Amino acid sequence: MATDFAATREMFDLPEGVIYLDGNSLGPLPCAAAARVADCVTGEWGKMLITAWNRAGWMDLPRRLGDRIGRLIGAEKGTVVLGDTLSIKVYQALASALELRPDRRVILSDTGNFPSDLYMADGLVRTLGQGYELRTVAPEAVEDAIGPDLAVLMLTEVDYRTGRKHDMARLIAKAHATGALVVWDLAHSAGAIEVDLAGAGADFAVGCTYKYLNSGPGGPAFIYVAPHLAEKARPALSGWLGHDAPFAFDLDYRPGAGIERMRVGTPPILQMAALDASMDIWDRIDMADIRARSIALSQAFIRGVEATCPTLALASPRDPAGRGSQVSLRHPEGYAIMQALIARGVIGDFRAPDILRFGFTPLYTTMEDVEEATAILADIMATASWDRPDFRTRAKVT
Amino acid sequence: MATDFAATREMFDLPEGVIYLDGNSLGPLPCAAAARVADCVTGEWGKMLITAWNRAGWMDLPRRLGDRIGRLIGAEKGTVVLGDTLSIKVYQALASALELRPDRRVILSDTGNFPSDLYMADGLVRTLGQGYELRTVAPEAVEDAIGPDLAVLMLTEVDYRTGRKHDMARLIAKAHATGALVVWDLAHSAGAIEVDLAGAGADFAVGCTYKYLNSGPGGPAFIYVAPHLAEKARPALSGWLGHDAPFAFDLDYRPGAGIERMRVGTPPILQMAALDASMDIWDRIDMADIRARSIALSQAFIRGVEATCPTLALASPRDPAGRGSQVSLRHPEGYAIMQALIARGVIGDFRAPDILRFGFTPLYTTMEDVEEATAILADIMATASWDRPDFRTRAKVT
Numbered sequence: 001m002a003t004d005f006a007a008t009r010e011m012f013d014l015p016e017g018v019i020y021l022d023g024n025s026l027g028p029l030p031c032a033a034a035a036r037v038a039d040c041v042t043g044e045w046g047k048m049l050i051t052a053w054n055r056a057g058w059m060d061l062p063r064r065l066g067d068r069i070g071r072l073i074g075a076e077k078g079t080v081v082l083g084d085t086l087s088i089k090v091y092q093a094l095a096s097a098l099e100l101r102p103d104r105r106v107i108l109s110d111t112g113n114f115p116s117d118l119y120m121a122d123g124l125v126r127t128l129g130q131g132y133e134l135r136t137v138a139p140e141a142v143e144d145a146i147g148p149d150l151a152v153l154m155l156t157e158v159d160y161r162t163g164r165k166h167d168m169a170r171l172i173a174k175a176h177a178t179g180a181l182v183v184w185d186l187a188h189s190a191g192a193i194e195v196d197l198a199g200a201g202a203d204f205a206v207g208c209t210y211k212y213l214n215s216g217p218g219g220p221a222f223i224y225v226a227p228h229l230a231e232k233a234r235p236a237l238s239g240w241l242g243h244d245a246p247f248a249f250d251l252d253y254r255p256g257a258g259i260e261r262m263r264v265g266t267p268p269i270l271q272m273a274a275l276d277a278s279m280d281i282w283d284r285i286d287m288a289d290i291r292a293r294s295i296a297l298s299q300a301f302i303r304g305v306e307a308t309c310p311t312l313a314l315a316s317p318r319d320p321a322g323r324g325s326q327v328s329l330r331h332p333e334g335y336a337i338m339q340a341l342i343a344r345g346v347i348g349d350f351r352a353p354d355i356l357r358f359g360f361t362p363l364y365t366t367m368e369d370v371e372e373a374t375a376i377l378a379d380i381m382a383t384a385s386w387d388r389p390d391f392r393t394r395a396k397v398t
Numbered sequence: 399m400a401t402d403f404a405a406t407r408e409m410f411d412l413p414e415g416v417i418y419l420d421g422n423s424l425g426p427l428p429c430a431a432a433a434r435v436a437d438c439v440t441g442e443w444g445k446m447l448i449t450a451w452n453r454a455g456w457m458d459l460p461r462r463l464g465d466r467i468g469r470l471i472g473a474e475k476g477t478v479v480l481g482d483t484l485s486i487k488v489y490q491a492l493a494s495a496l497e498l499r500p501d502r503r504v505i506l507s508d509t510g511n512f513p514s515d516l517y518m519a520d521g522l523v524r525t526l527g528q529g530y531e532l533r534t535v536a537p538e539a540v541e542d543a544i545g546p547d548l549a550v551l552m553l554t555e556v557d558y559r560t561g562r563k564h565d566m567a568r569l570i571a572k573a574h575a576t577g578a579l580v581v582w583d584l585a586h587s588a589g590a591i592e593v594d595l596a597g598a599g600a601d602f603a604v605g606c607t608y609k610y611l612n613s614g615p616g617g618p619a620f621i622y623v624a625p626h627l628a629e630k631a632r633p634a635l636s637g638w639l640g641h642d643a644p645f646a647f648d649l650d651y652r653p654g655a656g657i658e659r660m661r662v663g664t665p666p667i668l669q670m671a672a673l674d675a676s677m678d679i680w681d682r683i684d685m686a687d688i689r690a691r692s693i694a695l696s697q698a699f700i701r702g703v704e705a706t707c708p709t710l711a712l713a714s715p716r717d718p719a720g721r722g723s724q725v726s727l728r729h730p731e732g733y734a735i736m737q738a739l740i741a742r743g744v745i746g747d748f749r750a751p752d753i754l755r756f757g758f759t760p761l762y763t764t765m766e767d768v769e770e771a772t773a774i775l776a777d778i779m780a781t782a783s784w785d786r787p788d789f790r791t792r793a794k795v796t
Contacts, residue, residue: 015444026448026451029440034440034444037435041435041614042432045424049424052615084663085482087637087638088637116639118651119636123633136649216439216668217450217664218664236524237518237521240513240514251516251534252516253517253521269615342449347447
């Protein structure tokens with residue numbers, strides 16, 4: 001394996017005494033990000049002021065970072081741009097895709113999709129009116145539900161609760177055969193598993209950077225548009241930085257070249273500085289190494305849990321080929337168990353009603369971490385009294 | 399005057415030898431912002447990781463910052479929330495306003511509006527279809543163009559090129575009399591002039607924080623919804639953080655209470671940390687003091703320029719009551735003149751084809767700065783050879 005994971009672990013500023021298995025929710029701080037953000041604040045903003053848009057290269061950051069992320073998801077050069085949040089990018093991709101299929105009205109998604117994607121689609125359908133429809137089926141039923149009325153198939157590749165992974169190439173092929181376009185949400189894919197957008201023939205893809213890509217809280221989202229569609233897609237969210245000549249201040253909108261038109265407003269430069277530092281790590285990484293190591297870590301976790309915790313049920317697909325880079329377990333007292341784990345320094349998270357999620361992130365998680373986390377979980381399961389009031393299941397507020 | 403502007407100037411980290419008259423484009427760095435952002439990065443993200451969403455109060459930042467900005471623009475408590483970019487917030491406000499006037503189809507704006515607002519409206523009109531129309535007239539013609547077919551009047555209060563200011567209360571009254579709603583863009587108002595949204599009966603308002611509010615490059619935008627509309631407005635950009643219970647992960651969207659529903663995706667926490675530090679300064683400020691001082695500075699600038707630079711034409715209204723906190727001048731060689739000013743340490747900016755813009759920001763700009771800038775400008779105008787090739791007008795690329 002080419003990647004030296006002992007070395008990459010040293011590139012993260014992890015708190016003492018913590019085993020962090022929640023990088024699928026918010027990645028930890030790359031050591032270099034603190035200095036990079038500080039330099040952006042005091043050296044660029046503070047000293048260059050307005051001139052930093054050109055002198056410090058701020059204006060090009062969304063494209064330059066896009067190319068670096070693009071390499072990790074099999075995107076062609078010049079097809080990915082950063083900006084906004086994932087929800088906004090979902091709206092943007094979906095609206096553009098629908099406009100490219102003007103004679104069709106149906107968006108198909110699944111009930112395992114991240115709710116915000118469904119909410120954004122719902123908002124778009126309401127805005128479009130005219131018979132547009134968002135149809136959702138169970139994840140397993142997606143393939144059979146692809147029919148000739150479909151305008152756009154909108155899916156999250158890896159299920160945020162269970163880690164179940166769709167077969168991207170297969171679903172794209174089926175959708176294309178019926179004349180539909182496909183929008184992929186890569187929130188739990190980018191930096192987690194191997195993705196080959198170009199190879200699979202993806203049309204649109206979107207994703208966030210604060211999970212596996214470690215850009216920090218509220219880091220910008222990204223959007224991919226296939227090269228053959230980029231000049232045809234007309235963004236519904238037509239902001240000035242997606243204009244062909246933003247600083248001509250024309251009164252009429254004229255979309256920029258290719259992926260540039262998917263930019264909207266002024267990009268969040270401090271967040272991009274943090275992402276820039278994180279990408280210095282990712283630039284050296286082969287996603288095949290990440291995937292192999294992620295599978296080794298998660299398989300070890302499953303083996304350990306199943307050997308020691310008989311009441312915890314595996315909620316993720318057992319076959320690693322069928323899941324992303326997380327393992328989920330089910331237990332009626334899941335919330336209380338996660339609180340007990342966090343109190344012991346093992347940070348995962350809980351998703352109602354009964355799912356414990358654990359993300360496996362080879363850049364900074366070792367086999368020893370996995371063994372220790374498994375041992376702590378086994379100890380909690382063996383010694384806890386589930387009928388004590390403080391272990392009662394509560395609705396998680398945030 | 400209650401505000402001690404000598405003291406506020408010390409709260410900014412301004413480069414040596416620079417007179418910064420471009421705070422209407424990107425405000426300078428508040429001294430406290432560097433440490434606040436660094437603490438957010440290493441102390442919160444680095445040490446608390448995912449738990450910082452609650453423990454460091456990240457989740458509430460968009461609302462808490464909203465209330466602090468709200469005080470500066472005459473908004474009621476709980477009516478302003480931060481997030482996204484200004485262009486996105488324009489779309490959100492406009493879409494909500496149109497939905498509240500379902501029997502009307504016309505959006506009225508003016509040709510002095512910031513182009514991105516017009517582009518976003520154009521994108522929304524295209525998405526809505528069904529006869530929706532964006533109509534633009536000259537700024538001076540707006541009042542007469544308000545008629546009974548109007549659904550929404552969408553205006554930027556202060557013109558980004560000339561500083562010309564609309565009469566907010568008067569235009570709202572006329573629009574309301576015809577049954578229309580009004581969306582205000584406060585990009586060049588918030589922190590620049592006194593705004594009284596509640597007093598004027600505004601319906602929706604949006605603005606950015608990186609100009610007069612000094613939140614740094616790409617700082618988040620804000621949106622205001624009048625209390626009597628907040629529970630009726632249904633956001634077209636219906637993201638999960640605007641859901642009534644985001645962490646219930648329901649499949650169906652149910653808008654959150656009041657202004658909460660205008661949140662969309664995960665907020666940019668590093669940018670908000672910088673804004674938080676800047677608001678520590680603004681919390682002490684009375685906007686009446688800012689306005690009085692801004693007028694004194696800009697009137698002194700106009701007097702100085704008119705006394706020494708006969709070929710520079712005033713592009714802003716002469717009456718300070720009719721403009722915001724900037725002064726614009728016209729000259730055919732405007733680009734070259736601005737380059738010469740910047741080379742001498744006076745930073746303003748240029749807007750094609752012939753406008754030089756100067757922002758007056760009392761928090762950190764003194765009367766001595768204005769006098770020195772005026773003297774440098776007079777010197778440039780007196781000594782430059784406009785027919786030298788390096789002074790030829792060029793198209794400004796960025």
